[in-house]
Structures are given as structure tokens and as C-alpha cells.
Amino acid sequence: MEKEDLKVLNKGEEEEMELQGYRLCRWRLALVGLGVLCTGGFLLLVLYWMPEWCVKSTCTRTTARDAEVVLLRSTIRYFTFHSTKYYWNDEVQNFESFSLLVRKLFFGVNEIAVKVPSVFKLLIKEVLNPFYIFQLFSVILWSADEYYYYAVAIVFMSVISIATSLYTIKKQYVMLHDMVAAHSIVRVSVCRANNIEEILSTDLVPGDVMVIPSNGTIMPCDAVLVSGTCIVNESMLTGESVPVTKTNLPNPLPGESGDEADNPYSTEDHKRHTLFCGTNVIQTRFYTGELVKAVVVRTGFSTAKGQLVRSILYPKPTDFKLYRDAYLFLLCLVAVAGIGFVYSIVLSVLNKVPAKTIIIESFDIITITVPPALPAAMTAGIVYAQRRLKRIGIFCISPQRINICGQINLVCFDKTGTLTEDGLDLWGVQRVENGSFLLSEENAYKENLVKSQFVACMATCHSLTKIEGQLSGDPLDLKMFEATGWILEEATEEETSLHNRIMPTVVQPPKQLLPPEPAVSQDQDMSAYEIGIVRQFPFSSALQRMSVVSRLLGEKRMNAYTKGAPEVVASLCKKETVPENFAEVLEGYTKQGFRVIALAHRRLESKLTWHKVQNINRDHIETNMEFLGLIIMQNKLKAETPGVLQDLSQANIRTVMVTGDNMLTAISVARDCGMIPPQDTVIIADALPPHDGHAAKITWRYADNYPSLPSLQEVNISLEDVCHVDEPKSQELYHFAMNGKSFAVIAEHFPDMLQKLVLHGTVFARMAPDQKTQLIEALQGVDYFVGMCGDGANDCGALKRAHGGISLSELEASVASPFTSRTPNISCVPSLVREGRAALITSFCVFKFMALYSIIQYISVTLLYSILSNLGDFQFLFIDVAIILLIVFTMSLNPAWKELVSRRPPSGLISGPLLFSVLTQILICLGFQTITFLWVRQQSWYTVWTPFSDACNVSSHINISDHNETEIDDHNIKNYENTSLFYVSSFQYLIVAIVFSKGKPFRQPSYKNWPFVLSVLSLYIFLLFIMFHPVETIDSFLEIVCVPFDWRIKLALIILVNAVASVVVEKMTNCCSTA
Secondary structure, three states: OOHHHEEEEOOOOOOOEEEEEEEEOHHHHHHHHHHHHHOOOHHHHHHHHOHHHHHHHHEEEEOOOOOOEOOOEOOOOEEEEOOEEEEEEOOOOEEEEOOOOOOHHHHOOOOOOOOOOOHHHHHHHHHOOHHHHHHHHHHHHHHHOOOHHHHHHHHHHHHHHHHHHHHHHHHHHHHHHHHHHOOOOOEEEEEEOOEEEEEEHHHOOOOOEEEOOOOOEEOOOEEEEEEOEEEEEOHHHHOOOOEEEEOOOOOOOOOOOOHHHHOOOOOOOOHHHEEOOOOEEEEEEOOOOOOOEEEEEEOHHHOHHHHHHHHHHOOOOOOOHHHHHHHHHHHHHHHHHHHHHHHHHHHHHHOOOOHHHHHHHHHHHHHHHOOOOHHHHHHHHHHHHHHHHHHOOEEEOOOHHHHHHOOOOEEEEOOEOOOEOOOOEEEEEEEEEOOEEOOOEOOOOOHHHOOOHHHHHHHHOOOOEEEOOEEEOOHHHHHHHHHHOOEEEOOOHHHHOOOOOOOOEEEEOOHHHOOOOOOOOOOOOOOOOOEEEEEEEEEEOOOOEEEEEEEEOOOOOOEEEEEEOHHHHHHOEOHHHOOOOHHHHHHHHHHOOOEEEEEEEEEOOOOOOHHHHHHOOHHHHOOOEEEEEEEEEEOOEOOOHHHHHHHHHHOOOEEEEEOOOOHHHHHHHHHHOOOOOOOOEEEEEEEEOOEOOEOOEEEEEEOOOEOOEOOOOEEOOOHHHHHOOOOOOOOOOEEEEEEHHHHHHHHHHOHHHHHHHHHHEEEEEOOOHHHHHHHHHHHHHOOOOEEEEEOOHHHHHHHHHOOEEEEOOOOHHHHHOOEEEOOOOOOHHHHHHHHHHHHHHHHHHHHHHHHHHHHHHHHHHHHHHOOOOOOOHHHHHHHHHHHHHHHHHHHOOOOEOOOOOOOOOOOOOOOHHHHHHHHHHHHHHHHHHHHHHHHHOOOOOOOOOOOOOOOOOOOHHHHHHHHHHOOOOOOOOOOHHHHHHHHHHHHHHHHHHHHHOOOOOOEOOHHHOHHHHHHHHHHHHHHHHHHHOOOHHHHHHHOOOOOOHHHHHHHHHHHHHHHHHHHHHHHHHHHHHHO
8 A cells, every 4th residue: 555545534533544545446346246145145234334344345545636536435536434525635635624716616505414214223233233134134043943932032122122222322312413403404584695685594605794693593503702891601611600791893993003903813712703504692782773794604514513513423333342252252262163063064964964954953062052042141241230320310311431431440429519519608808907807707788888899899800790680690690799788780771772882880889888968069979989881801711810900980091800710810910009918817717718819909090081091901901900819719510529539539539520610619619629639739831832933831820829829820740750750759639620721722733742731630710512531531531441520511512422411401411421310419419320230230130141151062062062952942931931031130129339449340241250260160160060960870770761771760651651642852852861960950950040149349239139049949949849759741842851869860960969069169269369
């Protein structure tokens, strides 16, 4: 293969793919067609299961440019993969993800189309599973051998299994389709050819200018505001149900410049000007009659919502060692079956057995060795676990994930609504006067404070707005403003439409707080105490603060107020206004888990007019300020949170917070809930992208405040430090924290560093939905089994990608999440892990039992084939139904152990102890069956059995008439070897069932599983009864013959020694594996 023929799509991105070009080859197609005919269609099935083989067997290699077929069958010029179009670019001689080149032709319909496959398509896909094909083959073979009863039982179980699977898959598709379609198609107004026309949102293409209606809308695309402002609920993206104000893109006058104005548009850099698809525009504002307009920048699956839906529709397949090992184990069984297949053919040919019998018996040994009932048996434990989860309010739409949950060793938690209650509560305030802290106060709703700068800052320094008469905005701002008791008034829509400039938002205290004052000589009436907010500098996570410029009614000079991170605000203030014990007081609050906000004030110069303030840089405002004091906020944890996190920690399950909220709040909550212990250090990783010729870099700083360090300090840290932060040389443990922007930069420019950071990263703040998914993948990349617990639509991708995603909401998140909890707190997480561990151990038990069942039956049949005998149809039926199915479906009923232990169950079948356990039990069963087979032939009474044999000393005249009517036994079922092996093997199935049915520390002990105990006891009693007290009807039905009493005693002795050997060996294996 030439190097240039190999192309790479999405290099370095999440969906990186190698692309190879192929051209259809007629002679290869003809050969494959002939092979399909010769194999009766089996080759076609193999090529369906292995698409790569299909391409390579029917095509020849060619260049990507001339390809007729790639790994995805498509046309030459473009193809669609995971709802994204790729086109051929002649300049780079490769396919590329399509961008804004051709509008209508290539962008197509602006729709996030989730197609619901027909039941027929889903049925065909399900039925073509290799296991179901094997079951079909087995049923046909058994029918040819007149073994109808078990064939019907397998068909019945398969039909139920397929129907259940189809129902689940169809329901998921319908739910996702309904969620996406709810607001997909709306009527929108667009400006085209200087006219406003109304079109369907499906006709929107990038470049269209869309008019945002004043009464709001659900955005059908991603668009950037070019005029007016919008108040938007972005909970679909961030998980925070906080209205956000979006402003239009800056449009500087000629000669003016600014950071934003100089940069080309980018979704990330201009997020506060971008309306994202799926978000809810609640309200719009416009000025001088100008419409609120936005330019469409992304449509369909390229939008923020489209990418979220794509992550749900096409998650990366979750690989699990158990299922890989199960297939390897089955291949081993197939190899054993192959040996038996050849052995039975050779033996039958040598003994001149008819061809039909040879074919049936040789293929029959394959169905014995590879049990067709295995899928149903493996599913039983999962179904029972699903039922137990349902009883505790956890619903599952992906049952196979239950097993994987048993391996979870890290859980990511969303913060708001998951770990904490929604929003913050005001705990108190601590004002500063004359450079010293006063005593802390519960609130600022006091008559003597109403005209203080501290209260004025609380009342004005926020981004609140009124929506339908209700105050809305950031929960922190809302709590702070409500604590003042002040009233906010905004200009009406009619007023704003008549003015070029924004009419100021006005705040004023309630009249009852204003002291009665005598009239003053000035024209101003002091009872009308109002403050107008002239300009807002919105909160910036990079600057960690927000500011406003305001003016008291009747005054000429304006005031600037700032609030933000205490260290940052203190650094902007005059030193003499910051108390000397600032660091100690602040540390006291933060160590208690409080969120602390600092306030500052500055009286502006009289030369700053309204117009100058509108254009001034915030750096000129936020300097030489006076420190006013602290506001102490409390983000209340849900009552269950600390206890659950402690349980997970004791079980060696690591916990991580991934949230759309800001960094300081997240770290505060992480400390409060015990995710970060008090003695541990938090290091914030700030990553900067390449800029002005400088390479990307990472800076490190401590998040905690130390008495000697009033400001955030920078930390020198190397890659080696990251790898060994918890070695003995450093007594304290480190936790890394970073925000979404830093995560993106590190993922792109420092991928090796990212893997090391996520090993100790505990807080990931301001994470976008796709970044949450990338974090899950990064954690999985360092061999974690990751659980995810969240409650918002922004968690969908991460919930789907995680090994075990559990949603606390029954809305959007539940569509993507394998698990949904009706209990709106994280107590469901330990329950899910416990049930997962129990289900995983059950799967191991069942798999080992089914493997032994196959081998035991294989040994019996192989030994009997040597004397041209076999087990009878009703013997097979008794073993397969009365023993195996009954035991399998009851041994899976053990409930989960009541607490989480610190060790996890094994993840795969291919492990030393497990293989040793299976192999030793096989050797024990083989040994005792061989002893039985050889020993019976050494007995003094032994002869080749005939209908007239009298081994039990039964007088011949009793059964003469029966003997005369007895049909000739063509299959030679009735003989002493058959009867002896039937008794021993039947007990062996029960012995290995007991030996393999494990209890604690992951499941309740087997003696508490009364259906299993009752089943085993019933079968033991029945088998002992028919062995020691023959009943003619039963013997005739099972085709067993009467043997002398002393031989029955010997058989009981063989069975007893077999049981002791099995139990002792298994106990020794368990002790060795635990040690």
C-alpha cells in the first residue's frame, strides 16, 4: 500500500479516521457471488458481520480521488458520516469536513433529523446477530433429529429476547426523535434582497439574516447577534437555568479599535454575542425602531444542539473486557466442538453408520459444546438486576450497561441540581469601615445602611433583568439583590424603541426603609432615592469580576461598583482600605465551604459624561477603588451528598466534579462535600492558546488563600510533579482544577499533559457539553471505568459516553442516559454500582456454569459415542430444561451485597484464578465420568444390555409382555453406561452450580436465595429418589435401565467424592485469588 493512498479525516479530533479508496472489481464480485452460492448464503452473512472483509474481497485499492468505495460506501465527491458531510478538496488531495463554501447545495436542509428505523429493519439487524443465526441452525438440526421440545423452548426464549430488544431500541429512537422534533421546525423571518420574508426554519442557511421575534423563540440554528440584545435561557448547554443577556457584535466606528473588533468571528471567543440552537430566547430589546437581527452561522448537525444529538446517536462503542473474553471463550468451545465433530465422523464411518445419522450426530456435538441457551442465560442476571433497580426508582434503557457499572472506579458529578440544591443562599455580610472589618451581619436590609455604598453596590452590581414582571438572572445576583429589599425598574419596550441609547435600569429602596427627612433647599426630593445603572461591564471568568457605572438621581458625578473574587477585587483597591487581616478572614470563610464575594467602590471624576462612559475601557474604571467588604454565600449541598461521596471514597471510587458553573463556586462545593479533603491542596491550571507568535502555555496557581499570600500565587510545576504529586516526598495531596477553555487548550496543544492532569483533576468548571464528553473519553483513555451523574440536557453526551450514565432528570437527559433515577439525589449511584457488581459476578457464575454444563454433556456424549450410544431425547430434555434452565434462572436471583466494598470484581473471563477454577472443575468432571464409564463395565453383573437383561434380579415373567412390545432401540440409548453416566452427570450439574454460585462481598449468600435453594434441593431429592427407588414410568420416560443396588451405592459414593473434590478445589482457588 502506498503511503499517499492512506488519508486521515479529522486529524487530532474526536472522530479521526483513516480513509482508503477502493474501486469495485468485477472478477472479485463474481468469485464472492460463487462463494455465497456454494456456502448456501453463509459467506454473505460473514461479509455482513465484517464490512472491511466485504470491501477488500470485492474491490481493489485505488487513490482516494478516484475511489468508488471507501470504508463507508458513498460517491466520489462527498459522503456523509455520523450526519457530517465530507467533500473532496483538490488543493490538499483529501476529503475534508465541509465549511461555508457553497450555501444551499451542500448545507441542505436545516434540520436535526433523527430517523426512526422501521421495525422490519431493526428486526433484520437483530436477527442477523451471529448468536441468533447459530440458534436457528441448532433448531433446524434438532427438528431433523425429532428433538422438538427443547427446540420449541429455545425458539420461545429467542422470540422474547428479540421482541424485548426491538421494543427497547425502538422506544429510544422515538424518544430522541420526539425530543429533537419538538422545536426543530418553526416559522422564521429573514432579510433577503432588502425584504423581510417568512420561511420555514428548515430553509435557513449560513449567511441568512434572521429577525428574532420580540416575544422570543426556540433558536433553530446557531446565529450571531448583529443588532439589539436578547435574554436567553441556555440551560440546554450549561445546565444552569439562568437567563443570559446576549449583546450584538461590536461594530466600531472608523478609526476605533478593540480586541473583539480586531479578531475574526469565532463561536468560542464571541459566545456572549451568539445565540445557540436549542436555547430559548425569552425576550429581546431593540432601539430606535431597529429590529433585533442575527446572522446564521451554523445549521443542522453542525450547531451546538446538533453536535449534542450526534454524540447521543453515534457514541463511541463502549468496550468491555467481559464481552471480549466471552467471545474468546466461545472460540475455545468451538475448537473443542471441532475435535468432537471430527471424532464422531471418524467413529461413525468406521462403524458404518448411515450418512444421515453421521451428519446429525456430528453437528449435534457442536450444539452441545456451544450452548444456544447461553445468551438467554447470560441475560437472566441482568434482567433481575434491572428489576431490582426499578424497585428502588432507577430505570434502565440499556441493560447491558448494568454489568459494566460493576467495574466503575470513578464517578463524574454535575454540580447544580446534582450535588447541590439549585442556586445559592446569602449567609451574611461583613462590611469594612476605615480599613477594618466590622462584625458579620445576617443581612443588609437595615434602615441605617440603606444609603451606604455597600448596599448601593449590592443593589446595582448585577446583571438582573425583568422577564414578564419577574426578576431573572444569575442566582448569586438574585440572592444578593433580594437581600437588599430594593426594587428594580426597567425601561419598557416602547421607551427603548424611541431612543438611540439604552434607557438605564433604575433601582430604589422600599419607602419604608427611607428615613423621613425635611425638605432641603435643593430641587432634589431625597425621598426619591434612585440609582440608575448607566453601564455594565459583564462578569468575565478570566477577570473574575464584574463592574457597573451608576449615578444617583440628581447627582452629576457617577460611581463605579465592582464585585468579584476577593483576591482580585482587593488587588484593585487602595491598600489602606483593605483590612490587614483580610487573608485570615477570607481563609476562615473559604475553609468552611462558603462562596465569598468582595465589593468595592470608586467615585468617578466629574469629567466622565454619559457618552464617555459608554465607550471607556473597564481598566480605567476598575482601579484605585475603596474596599467595601464581603458577601458570604452558601451553596447548600443536598443532604445525601457528603455521605454518598464518603461511601464512594471508602470503596476506592474516585469522584470528580464537572460543571458549567464557575471555578470558585465549584472548588468551594468540592471542599464542602468532601470531594477535596480539607488538608489537600488545589492547583488551578490556566492554559493560554498561541497568541501573537507566542506558543501555548500553562500557568499554575494555588486556589487556596494563605495568610502570607494575599493574592493568588503562581506555582512552578513540571510534568514530573504532575506524575508524582502524591509520592511520600510531598506529604499533602494535590487536586488539579481547570475551566473549559484551559481544558480545550491543553487537549489540543498538550495532549500528553492532559492524560496526567486527569489522573489528579478533581474540578472541571465552565465545561461545555462536548468538553464534558471529551473529559469522559480522556478518563477512559487512562483506563478508568467512568460513571457520570447529571440532570441537564448539557450532560447528555457525557451520560451516553460514560460506562454508566445516570440522569437525575426525566427530561432530555433521560433520553441519552442508560439509567434514570426518580430519586433526585446522588444516593442512586452507590446502589447502581452495587447492583452492577452483583450482576457482573452473576454473569461470571452463569458463564462458568454454562461452560461446565457444555463440557459435562460433551464428555458424556463423547464417551457414549465410543459404544455407538447417546443420551436419549428426554434425558437431554430433563438436563437442558429441568436442571439447566431452572438452575440458571434461579442462581441469578442473588441480590446485591448491602454495602460497597473497597475491591472490584474481575473485569474479564481470561484471568488466572477464573481459568484455573474452570479447568480444574472440567478435569474433576472428566475424571469421575471416565471412572464411572470404565468401572461399570468391570462389574460382575455387566453384560451388553438387551430388553431381556436382568441385572436387578427382576423376575422375567413380569416384563415379558412389555419386552415383546418393545420397539427396537435404533439409537442404542438404553444401556448400563448411559444410565450410569446420566446419574453422575446430572449430579455434576448441581455440584458445579453450588460451587460457582458466589455470595459476598458482591452478592448476598446463596442460602438467602430461596428459589435457588428450593430448586437444588428438589432436584437432589428427585435424582436420589429415582436412583434408589426406580419408578417404571419415570425410567421408561427417561430411557434409563435398572441397575443393581450395590452399583447405585457405588454411584452415590462417586458423586459424593466428586462433590467434595469440587468444593475443596474451588475453596482453594478462591483463597489463592483473594490472597
